[in-house]
Amino acid sequence: MEFFKNKKPVFAVRAFVKRVSPPPKFRKEWTRFALIGFVIFIVLNGANVYLKGKELVSENQDPARAGFQALEQGIASLKNRDFTQAKMFFQNAEKALRTVRQNTASLTAQANSFLDQSLYLDTAQKLMESGELTAKMGQEFIVFAENLRKVHWGADTAWPKELHSIQEALERFLAQSIRLQQNLTTLNPTVLPPRFRDTLRVAQGQIGQLLAWLKKGDVGAKAALKLLGDQKSHTILILLQNKNERRATGGFIGSFILVTLRDGVIQKQEFHDVYEADGQLTKRLPAPPGIDQVADQWYLRDANYSPDFPTSARQVMWFLEHSNGPTVDTVVAVDQTVAQKLLELTGPVTLKNFPFTLKSDNVDELLSFYTEAKLGGIQTPKKLLFDLIPALQRRLAKLRNFEAVIPVAQELIAEGHIQFYSPDSDVEALAETLGMDGRLLAPLPQTDYLNVITTSIGGNKSDKYIQMELNHQPEVAADGSVTDHLAITKRHTWNEQRWVRFQRWVDYYRAHRLPLDTLHFILGGGPNVDYLRVYVPEGSRLLKSEGVQEVKTLSDLGYTVFAFTLKVDAGQSQSVTLDYQLPFKKDYKLVTQRQAGAANVTWLTQPAALSP
Numbered sequence: 001m002e003f004f005k006n007k008k009p010v011f012a013v014r015a016f017v018k019r020v021s022p023p024p025k026f027r028k029e030w031t032r033f034a035l036i037g038f039v040i041f042i043v044l045n046g047a048n049v050y051l052k053g054k055e056l057v058s059e060n061q062d063p064a065r066a067g068f069q070a071l072e073q074g075i076a077s078l079k080n081r082d083f084t085q086a087k088m089f090f091q092n093a094e095k096a097l098r099t100v101r102q103n104t105a106s107l108t109a110q111a112n113s114f115l116d117q118s119l120y121l122d123t124a125q126k127l128m129e130s131g132e133l134t135a136k137m138g139q140e141f142i143v144f145a146e147n148l149r150k151v152h153w154g155a156d157t158a159w160p161k162e163l164h165s166i167q168e169a170l171e172r173f174l175a176q177s178i179r180l181q182q183n184l185t186t187l188n189p190t191v192l193p194p195r196f197r198d199t200l201r202v203a204q205g206q207i208g209q210l211l212a213w214l215k216k217g218d219v220g221a222k223a224a225l226k227l228l229g230d231q232k233s234h235t236i237l238i239l240l241q242n243k244n245e246r247r248a249t250g251g252f253i254g255s256f257i258l259v260t261l262r263d264g265v266i267q268k269q270e271f272h273d274v275y276e277a278d279g280q281l282t283k284r285l286p287a288p289p290g291i292d293q294v295a296d297q298w299y300l301r302d303a304n305y306s307p308d309f310p311t312s313a314r315q316v317m318w319f320l321e322h323s324n325g326p327t328v329d330t331v332v333a334v335d336q337t338v339a340q341k342l343l344e345l346t347g348p349v350t351l352k353n354f355p356f357t358l359k360s361d362n363v364d365e366l367l368s369f370y371t372e373a374k375l376g377g378i379q380t381p382k383k384l385l386f387d388l389i390p391a392l393q394r395r396l397a398k399l400r401n402f403e404a405v406i407p408v409a410q411e412l413i414a415e416g417h418i419q420f421y422s423p424d425s426d427v428e429a430l431a432e433t434l435g436m437d438g439r440l441l442a443p444l445p446q447t448d449y450l451n452v453i454t455t456s457i458g459g460n461k462s463d464k465y466i467q468m469e470l471n472h473q474p475e476v477a478a479d480g481s482v483t484d485h486l487a488i489t490k491r492h493t494w495n496e497q498r499w500v501r502f503q504r505w506v507d508y509y510r511a512h513r514l515p516l517d518t519l520h521f522i523l524g525g526g527p528n529v530d531y532l533r534v535y536v537p538e539g540s541r542l543l544k545s546e547g548v549q550e551v552k553t554l555s556d557l558g559y560t561v562f563a564f565t566l567k568v569d570a571g572q573s574q575s576v577t578l579d580y581q582l583p584f585k586k587d588y589k590l591v592t593q594r595q596a597g598a599a600n601v602t603w604l605t606q607p608a609a610l611s612p
Contacts, residue, residue, distance in 0.1 A: 067096030071131055074138050087142045094135035101128040126183040133183075137176050144169045160230045160264045167221035174214045181207045216433050223430035227330065229261035236261070237320065237328040239304070240385070243335040243417075243597050244368065244461035246454045246530065249304040249312050249438060250416060250597035251335050254371075255382055257389070258326065271386040274301045277323040289554065289563060290531030294457045307453045307535070307595065308557055309333065309438025310428075313421035330422040333438075335597050336364050337417040339392065341408045346395035351387050355508075358388060368461055369505050372522045373514060416596030441593055443538060443558040446586045448474065451535040451593040452488065452601075457565070458529030460522045465494040466530075466568070471604040472590075480585035483543065484578075486534065490566060491573040494524050527569045532576075534562040535593075539583030547576040 074089030147165070184204050189197050227234055236259045241251030253274050260268040278299040285298040288305050295302060300319035304312040313331035321327055343349065343360040350357050356366060370384040399405070412418050419438035422428050431437040443449065450472055456463050471487040502523055506516065520526070533554075540560045545551045554561040568574045594601065 063096045063100050067093045067100060067135075068131055070096065071135050071138075074135065078138060078142070083142050083146060087139060090135045090138040090142070094132055094139070097128055097132040097135065101125060101132060123187045126187040130180055130183045133176060133180050137173065140169075140172065140176075160225060160228050163221050163225050163228070163230075167218065167225070170214060170218045170221060174211070174218060177207065177211050177214055181211060216429070219426050220430045220433055223424070223426040226424060226427055227261070227430075228264045229267075230263060233260055233262045233267065234330065235259070235326060235328045236330045236332055237316070239316065239331065239333040241304070241333055241335045241597070242461070243337065244364070244464035244524070245456040246463040246595070246598070247302075247304050248307040248453050248455060248595070249309050249333055249419065250595075252456065253301050253304055253316075255385060258328070269390075271382075271389070273382055274299075277320060277325055280323045280325075281319065282324070283322045289552070290455050290457060290533075290565070293531070293565065294459065304333070305455070306440075306557070307451065307533075308440035309419045309596070310421045311557070314423075329424065330420055330427060332418070332420040333596075335417050336367065337415070337597065337599075338412055339363055339367075339388065341412060342392055342396065345404055345408060346392065346399065349388065349391050349395065351384070351391060354384060354387070363388075364464075365501070366505075368523060369502060372461075372519060373506070373509065415599060416594070419596060438596055440535075440557055441591060444589075444591060446584045446589070447537070448482070448484065448582060448588065448590040449535065449537050449559065449592070450484075450486070450590070451559075451595070453533045453535065453595050454598075455531040455533070456529070457531050458527060458567075460524060460526045460528075462492065462494065462524045462526060462528040462570070463530070465492055465498075465524050465570075466528050467491045467493060467600050467602070469602045469604065472592075473606040474582075474588060474590065476588060482582040482585065482588055484536070484540075484580055484582065486578045486580075487575060488532070488534075488566075488577075489573060489575040490528070490530075490568050492528050492568045492570050494570040499523075499525060525570055527567050529565065529567045531565050532563065534578065535559040536562065536580060537582055537584070540580045541583075542578065542580045544579040545577065547574065551578070 070089045070093035074086045074093060077083075077086035077089055181204070184200065184207060189200055226232075227236070238257040238259060239253050240255040240257070241247065241249065242254050243251040245252035247253070255274055256272050256277075258268070258270045258272070259266060278301055281299060286292070287295045287298045287302065291298065291302045291305065298319075300316065300323060303316040303319045305315065306312045313333075316331055317328060340360045340363055343358065343363060348357045348359045356362070358366060367385055367388075371382050396405070409418070413434065413436050416438065418436060420431050420436050421438070422431070428437065432439075440451070441449070450470075452468075452470055454463070454468075467490070469487075469489045469491075471489070473485045475483045475485065477483070499520055502519070503516075506519070514522075533556075535556070536559060538555070538558055538560050542551060542553060542562055545562075545564075548564045548566060551562050551564045554563055562578055562580070564576065566574055566576060590605065592603065592605065
């Protein structure tokens with residue numbers, strides 16, 4: 001007991017915390033499951049808090065020093081992807097730190113009657129335990145990563161089994177991280193040297209982030225299992241959108257697929273032309289603005305009217321149910337860019353009774369031509385599309401380098417070519433985590449917003465040949481009021497050289513079911529007619545418009561919308577300018593958002609300028 005009366009142990013804490021950028025999602029060397037690798041990397045970089053005792057009992061000084069040195073070496077080896085060395089260092093660190101912690105625990109028990117000494121020893125105990133726990137997590141992560149590397153990841157993978165293993169590992173890491181957080185948040189920072197307190201706060205904040213990511217990962221694994229029909233069948237509605245006829249969520253819904261999965265296996269897959277469902281609609285709804293110019297009522301084919309994908313998906317589900325269709329669990333929307341990118345991976349595909357080889361650079365035009373020329377027959381105009389999809393599925397199942405799909409998927413998701421929605425909160429949370437939810441951003445206070453949505457109402461595929469430029473220039477007056485000047489220019493790039501290629505196919509197929517001038521119009525040579533909606537901050541006031549006869553002011557999803565119809569003939573261009581005043585005067589900030597799948601749009605935005 002004389003030790004505590006005469007000497008006051010002082011502990012110095014050195015924290016090894018580095019701010020590092022997380023590795024790219026889906027990196028092959030780490031893990032094939034994106035969120036797992038990302039989260040665990042943060043565990044091992046944000047949670048290593050060390051202790052080196054300044055006046056530890058002499059026999060514990062060397063083991064403590066050796067333990068934290070081994071921990072540091074383990075983390076360095078892990079970063080270098082040397083799992084063998086990392087595992088050895090983590091084992092050594094855990095063993096050394098466990099010995100020191102056990103010795104420190106006995107001292108803590110003796111010092112309970114001396115409060116200030118207990119605080120020092122309790123802090124030392126928790127820091128030591130944190131180091132030991134980090135070493136243990138490092139070992140477990142290595143085992144986890146090695147097991148993942150042994151899995152053959154492909155279309156034939158037993159996904160439910162592998163996802164269950166991932167979920168179990170996530171739950172273990174989550175429990176360990178909670179314990180680590182408790183240690184770091186309940187120790188007494190006042191006994192630490194001041195220069196280490198800020199470092200401790202950073203580590204505590206990173207542990208909080210880690211827990212949030214682990215919880216998302218756990219929800220994501222549960223959602224993925226639901227999507228695969230684990231223990232309960234899951235029905236997915238896949239909307240095949242045609243980006244050459246622009247619609248709010250990407251393109252016109254020409255067809256759809258109903259897929260039912262159970263335990264990771266497709267039980268049923270049905271292909272449908274959208275007009276099949278529309279012919280069975282049992283309830284009548286008025287067509288929304290813009291669509292009402294070409295249809296007397298609202299149908300499933302026009303249900304993706306809202307630029308907010310969850311809103312459109314719910315509307316699609318309603319129409320399907322009221323067209324004698326099933327209630328589905330998830331809605332997925334894709335466009336033909338997905339087929340183009342997959343053909344780049346699989347290579348060309350040849351189909352029975354179809355003379356042309358389908359490649360990434362011709363599949364878009366061939367699908368359009370085959371469908372509109374009615375080469376599959378009047379009753380089955382989309383036969384080529386319906387034959388191509390299972391052929392691609394078979395080719396993907398045989399793909400050896402399945403990891404090559406990952407960067408392609410990332411690109412497709414980032415550009416809005418794939419979106420999905422589910423009323424199930426877990427599945428929808430996964431959509432948000434992966435950036436596939438397609439949500440319209442919620443309005444931000446005192447912030448400018450711009451999103452231009454085009455809806456094709458011309459009855460043809462001319463949007464493929466439209467180049468659009470958005471020139472946005474805000475102007476701040478002396479009183480702080482802001483006026484936005486927006487110029488929208490659309491250029492129709494169709495020329496007769498494009499038609500020559502189609503004519504060769506017409507001659508080859510003797511495709512004269514439609515008159516040539518009608519085919520010319522549908523495939524893109526006709527005028528481009530789009531209904532445009534410009535989403536701006538709620539309360540914005542239109543001051544002036546040029547280049548269009550009428551602009552209607554509407555309201556949608558917390559925004560003011562300026563809506564008008566614009567027609568552009570082939571080989572021509574048209575411009576519309578809108579001047580509108582924003583409803584606020586504070587510091588200027590701008591948020592922009594792109595329409596899903598819109599790759600032919602050029603944005604020109606200028607910083608706010610002061611008016612004289």
